[in-house]
Amino acid sequence: MNVAAVTTPALEQINQTKRAIEHHIQSIDRHPDRREGAYPYYLFHEPGQPIRGTVMMFHGFSAKPHQMWRLADYLFQNGFNVYQSTIAGHVLTNPAKNWCQVDLKPPYADPLREKLRRDPILQDFFKNFATHPDAARPGFIQQIALMARLVALEPRSLDIMNAIESPNNPDFDHYFTSSHLHYLTDAKARLEDLHAMPGAIYTVGLSVGGAVALGLAASRPDRVKGVVAYAPLLRIHGKERRQYVNLAGPLDISESGWDANLRFPVGALTAVDRFGSSVVMSPSAVRSLQTIPTFMVLTENEDAADIDTNKRFFQDISSERNRNAFYLYLLKDQVPHPMVDPTEVSQNMSNHFWQSLYQETFRFLTEGRVNMDNMGSLSQAQDVPPVANAN
Incomplete structure (x- = not known):
């Protein structure tokens, strides 16, 4: 990566x-559905102080910007300006109305x-599920059974599901009807917030935020000079889970994520699946990303993003021009999908290598390379700024 030169924003550029x-x-603030704790925020150095560039950060699905606050602080303390944005709709409650989604048209x-x-079997299923509010989503067998019942009731369900599965169908x-494109249009609007800020822009994201970081970079290669994507959710993990999401999704069935309430x-x-498959992985986006240095980090302990899809996508966007970097946490590392914050636990796992992850994110943004040995080390490297311990 051709590392951008240090720049010094003036007072008016910062103020604008x-x-x-x-x-x-x-x-x-004026929206009646505003979601407490989900507001975007920024960390800017004082006017006249040199910066390494500005990092736009995008959190994961159903989470909030503070999901990656430790990484934001680390990058800010070491010379970057940071803009922690909120992915489309997530600054609001009432997801059925305000979040991006795919809906069947009324005639279907x-x-x-x-x-x-009218089906007593499904009504009993939904009743039983509703009486267990702690269940974030139906279990694997429940999802398979639900799909089978839907197909039995409506044979066209397979055609409907196939229309979603293929991005070009x-x-x-x-x-x-679908609002999945709002992920990109909203991110582009947030990039426009930085119009007056001089210097390079970098996008960093986790999960769906990783997909947004990639999609935004692909749409604005003139402005975004590098991408770091942690477990980007380009397609839902696992064929059966993805089929369930695509088939049951438009039928008002609900789940919960990181915000249990x-x-x-x-x-x-x-x-989310549609945005990744039809926008981020589109031929035009792939061609654009082949010119933008990208650091992708995956984990074998994946339960949200389809890992094989991500591996193929990384190969597609890699070229001699962009010198991409790729790292895969192995099963034995016990790093979960939400890998950025050390206190975030998923599948009874958390990322014990988070400090090295922060260091190598910094190294990639400043030097265009990654020390792979450090990524798997519990001890921090000595040639990049240290990361403070979690309190």
Whole structure:
């Protein structure tokens, strides 16, 4: 990576950028569905102080910007300005209304929902699931059984699911309405908030935020000079889980994620899958990303993002021009999908290598390379700034 030169923002450039972000925050304040604790925020150095560039950060699905606050602080303390954005819709509650999702059009949804309403087996299923509010989502066998029942009730369900599975299927627009493109349009609007900020822009994201970081970079290679994507969610993990999400998603079935108090329609996950497959992995985005240095970090302990899809995608975007970097945490490392914050636990695992991950993120953004040996080390490297211990 051709590392961008250090730049020194002037007072008016800083103030103009702050005004743009504050204008966005004020629009959130006026919204009746605003979500507490989900506001975007920024860390800017004082005018006249040299910076290494500005890092835009994007959190994971159903989470909030502070999900990566430790990494934001580390990068800020070591010379970067940071803009922690909120992925599309997530600054608001009421996910069924405000989050990106895929919905069946009424001519197909209404008859199918009526069949569901009249089916005693499915009604009993939903009743039992509703009486266990601690269940974030149906178990694997439950999902398989639900898909089988839906297909039995409505044979066209397979055609409907196939229309989602293939990103180029012309039947998608026939069956569905979708707001998945809002992930990109919203990120581009947040990039525009930084219009007055001089110097390089880098995008960093986790999970769905990783997909947004990649998609934004692909759409603005003139502005974004590097990407770091942690376990980007380009396709839902596992064929069966993805089929369930794509089939049940448009039917008002809900789940919960990192915010246990906020349930969302499964159609919101369908939109995530659609955004990754049809936008981020589109031929035009791949060609664009072949010119942008990208550091991708995956884990074999994956339960959200399809790891084989991510591996193939990394190969597709890699070229001699961009000198990409790739690292895979192995099963024995016990690093979960939400790998950025050491206190975030998933599948009874957390990332014990998080300090090395921060160091190598910094190294990639400043030097365009990664020390792979350090990535798997519990001891920090001595040739990049140290990371403070978690309190």
